[in-house]
Amino acid sequence: MNMNKLNRVVIVAILLLTTLVISKSSSLQRIFDFFALPVFAQELPIVTAIEVKGVKRIEEGSIKAKISQKIKDPLSQEKTTEDIKAIYKMGYFDDVKVEIEPFEGGIKVIYLVKEKPTIVKVDFQGNKKYKDDDLKDKISLTAGAISDVTLINDNAVKLKKFYEDEGYYLANIVPVVRKIEEGEVSVTYQIDEGKKVKIKEIKIEGNKALSASKIKKAMKTSERGLFSFILGGGYYKKDEMKADIERIKDLYYNNGYIKVTVGEPRIQLTEDKEGMQIIIQISEGEQFKVSSVEIAGNKAFSEDELRKLIKLAPKTIFNKEILRKDVTAITDQYSNNGYALVVVSPDLIPNEETKETRVVYRIDEGDKYKIGRIEISGNTKTRDKVIRREIRLDEGDVFNASALKRSYERINNLQFFESVELSPKPKPEEKLVDLDVKVKEKATGFLSVGGGYSSIDRFVAMVDITQGNLFGSGQYIKLRGELGGRSSFYELSFRDPWFMDKPISFGTSIYKTTRKYGNFERKATGLEVSFGKSFWEYWGASIAYNYEKATIFNVKDTASQTIKDQEGTATTSSVTLSVGRDTRDNYLDPLKGSKNVLSTTFAGLGGTNAFYKALFDSGWYYPLFDVTTVHLRGRVGYASGIFGKKLPLYERYYVGGIYTVRGLGYGEAGPKDINGEAIGGEKQLVFNAEYIFPIVAEYKFKGLVFFDAGRAYATGETIGSDLRYTSGAGIRWISPIGPIRIEWGYNLDKRPGESSSKVEFTFGSFF
Template sequence: MMRSVSRHLPPRRLLFAAVMYSFLGVVRAEELHVVSDIRVDGLRRIAMGTVLTYLPIERGDTVDSTKAAAAVRALYKTGFFEDIRLDRQGDILVITVQERPAINTLKVTGNKDIQSEDLLKGLNENGMAEGDTFNRLVLDKMGQELTRQYQNRGKYNVEITPTVSRLDRNRVDVEIAIKEGKAARIQHINLVGNDKFADEDIIDTWESAEHNWLSWYRRDDQYSREKLSGDLEKLNNYYLDRGYVDFNIDSTQVAISADRTDMFITADITEGDQYKVSSVQLTGDTVLPKVELEKLVLVSEGQIFSRRLLELTSDSVVATLGNIGYAFAQVNPVPDIDRESKTVGISLQVVPGPRVNVRQISFKGNTRTNEEVLRRELRQLEASWYSQAAIDRSKIRLQRLGLFESVEVDTKPVPDRNDQVDVLYTIKETSSGEFQAGLGYSQDDGITATLSLTQRNFLGTGRTFSANVTRSSTSERYGFTVAEPYLTDLGVGFSYGVNWSKTRYDSDDESSYDSQQGSVSTSATIPLSENNALTVGLGWDTRTLYLYDGYYPPSYLTFLDNLGTNRIDSWTLRSGWSIDTRNDLLTPTGGAYYALSGEVALPGSDVTYYKLDADLRRYWRMGPTLLLARGEFGFGGTYGDGDQIGYPFYRGYYAGGVGSLRGFRDNTLGPCEYVTYYNDCRPTGGRIKTLAGLEVSMPGLFGKAAHGTQLAWFLDAGNVFAGTDTIDGEEVRASTGLSLRWRSPMGPISISYGLPIRQKEDDEIERLQFTFGSQF
């Protein structure tokens, strides 16, 4: 009987020793023998049939040393065994094996830079998963791969420590402990050979940057091989966009300090000479009249050569052809370089490819939303010519529903067909239903108790249903609203609602007064074009005002005296026109929203008045920042009998606070009147509102996980005025500061810190302002 081979030998020696001992055992009695039977000892998890499947020896075979060696190699190659021994008992071939242990649990700890799901997925793809056979070589190889990945992220101090714990029944627990350490910081970037441009101008757009005072936020000083590769491409583009056709990066050196915490980057470059464009021509099959495509060419003779303008030209031509069905169109710029005259002739070869139609449009991820809700937003239709503009527009319309966190679109060619594609929209649904019962706080109403139910996608139909009850120290509100966005196939929407509220006077809110009111309203939204919509609504409201002499501004009491009653009933007609080109409803990063609206109390109402309002917002994405410019304008007046009664003060405009001019106390700006009880001038509201603002925000400050969270610098300006004859530029107020909007798990929070930069002596200043538990 042979002795087993030590499992502690290196794999190659182990195999060699096992084979040699096997040779001795098999051929000891005779050089050749016929195998009458095969027995495998030591199996626990591996089936006998599995071993025989891989074994190149069968019953009746004649075995010699060559076949014995091949058998051992074949069984080791399966990866199932740590030790293999071949013996002979008469004519029976006895194979004794020791199985590799099975992985009971696999755990990764200490990782932050790379998500656990990604790490486990990579381990699984390489044969390291719970239930698999444990292989130390695979574990060591994965440790080396993880180290490489972290070093690519600039973390050269990373420590990967795998621990294997033996269990009973030939099992092991595997734990990979990761100590990531800190990313090495870039201390210096040095460009050698740049005479035409300064270092700071070239590297201004790089993702990599030298350590600076903003590095804690930008993290641009953290070295990464991928980032540097992209930055070197930007370096190349920088010169090619400025005509340096012969530009070359001769070498790149990255040095690291002895303690592996500081990086030093050096790039040696050759700038070469600047070239101009000698000629530009479109060639190939342009499909459309050549004159139409030539209008899209941004490069002209005599210009300094620019690869960026060539790429923009190619993209424009491809997009134009893509909108008429040529989904695979290409434009290949072919340069003709004349190094003697320092010029470049450019031939733009148009290759349209086959005209393509869309075979099928499908959706993925809509577990709650009916497909009808999605399809009615599509502008690309099945069995019609492919249009990239229509596909992109469909994506934006889906995003503007406000029901999805993200929408992605993918176009896939149909197998064996070059004239058809399938379009797949992958959506990630966000919570469209809310049931809220809790407490909130705002500086207007103090502590607020709220019970509300809102479903913006009722039963997956896209309809909105909401009901709410709100009570605070100064108010009670009850109501419900139902909205149907597609009453007809043409996209006409319809909504109605009923509300009742009771407001009590609060000395901290200088615009408040005692009142009770109820209202019923209906409205219809009629789309006029892709981005334009008309809204028409009719409502009835009744309110009862409780005002006392000496406690309220004299104009309030005069209004009720002229009216002759403290109950006011009104029929109101509302209409509006809006243009909405925003790319997202909840967190827009581009586009605009312009809305004009009007409200008029119809003849027969107790008070006949009208209001005109404008709300203008424009968004620009500028690198990592978002710029918002906004303006709000309003004008109110009376007609008919309302001229004698006066403009209803409860429909007046107010300014100051989070919603208008931050840094000033809520509703304290604008006209005011002396009130005897307070011996003070109390705000009365105005008939004219002028507000404007700028915001520069950083949407990605808190990462992708904090979707909808923004930190912004703002500049607010404006005021409200009693009438046109009181408008005075000296009365305009302005403030600046920072604001944070956060959709926290406990509810929306808006915090701002404003510093008035234009104010009057009597203005009430309130720098820190916030709301919790209300929408922003």
């Protein structure tokens, strides 16, 4: 074939290519069929240029990175088809096409794309129970995102799940996409919230060994009842129900039923659609006992050492909870001695014939690790040393998991940070564990100016300037003034927990106070200086010196002789010694732990007053249902004048009020003079029991119910006799400016002249 004829054929082929548009469903194959004729088998056109058209917001380079067709290569149907698929999979385009046109002795391949529109607005319609801002926090779709159907629908599912978790099981969420202008759309989630569906009944089927009531008790999901507003529950939540299935299994495992199966819950709505019945099917299987308990893989510790930690015993019914505690105890033994990556795997080998199971604790010890670098980040204000001195591990120390946990508690208890994260990062090649300590600062200083009504002082005006982390040094300074209808109080205090960078605390304060009582008034000015020292991790001791000048004046003629005898000015020079142990996980809002303090005060080294006081204060916190707490507290005190002098009125024990026995007036649970005026006692005994539960956990807003008992006693009375009893309820809020308490107490043993109940509030530390 001569060259003229060949050129004509090539020109015809190029014209054909020019008139065809290649898309995901194009006729590209027909072009290649044409070029597949034998005479032209090796004459496919060469690509001399590649162009992308249609991009507006997407970078052209990101598209070209997906293109496999290259310049100077022959045109390939396979490559262009794969290119279309690859570009389409990027998720930014509604359509992808390919066009071909002649270009500089070859052909240009043009990738035509049509971008998906941009979402310029996301809003909600139909929502009544929750504000738009609340719902926006539950989804990831925001203005500026690409209008992707999958993403939009996924967020509708998230909203549906949120409503279900809040008890709106029948909520319906429909996303509506509206075109605003070319390339821009809005997304509106149409919400039909429906009513909360209460759980009318939880029905357990197939159970024989364990009662339905016992199974329900193990679940967090519950039927709606009288106390559901306190304990929660009564509404269906998918995630909680999944967890409940595991709790039911664990209950059976703890009773030896290692073959138990629990089916998926079936849900049936009542006819009125306002209630539901949940049916849970159980297949119990047979009960198994433990035939033997074995240990394998241990090298660092002998079998005898480890067996002392194991509580699961042969010939007893298998119990998963005991097994779990055994695993934790063995793991702690290793992780507290440097074995940071230890793994303890319990292996059950059941025998179907004997209905017994072997238990083998298989230990993969790993290597012994030391602490590498300790990196602190996020502290934009607080100095590194303030955080570092709370960490119970030093670089080079043997890794210790318990010390790591305690470090977290101590940093968190500084109350300087919104969040604290301690992340151990093992470096196996060096046998080191680096610690990343990441904190997020929070405001530690505030100015509060306000007023209110106090149950004790009537109308109160207050100014409080506090900085809890002065210059990021961990020091505390406070200036406070209160002026009430019956009292006033002014104080300037300072505390340094690491005085002169030593593990010794130093504190000082000056104060002035006045108060009106029924038959007299008192004013006082004082100065206090204290030093403290922590030891044995949870123990501490302190010594404080206090000098106070106090005056009792405006004594009424009707006052008792006890009050008249103490009229005038007296000075107190006292030393107080305290020793205590504090294991609370959080000082401000504890869930577990205890605080026990024994303090003694001796006055008489100078001054005109001479007395002795001793007080033992013990408080214990027990977690219940994971998020609620039982708080038990007891106090016993004794005081007496010495060196022939009387105990001052203002140093006696006054029982009654928000800090002792709630529901009684100040000093009502104690000795009174002939006029019925509370004059305090030389001894006291006070008990408090509280059940504390979250109301709005996110904002640290809690409720409580309580029972109090206590009394103060005169010298000749027997401590523990004639106790006064009250009960009641209250709310507590850890607000941005400090804890707030509002509590109502009911007098269970009302006596003449007393109120049947009292509402009291206070701003300050919880007790």
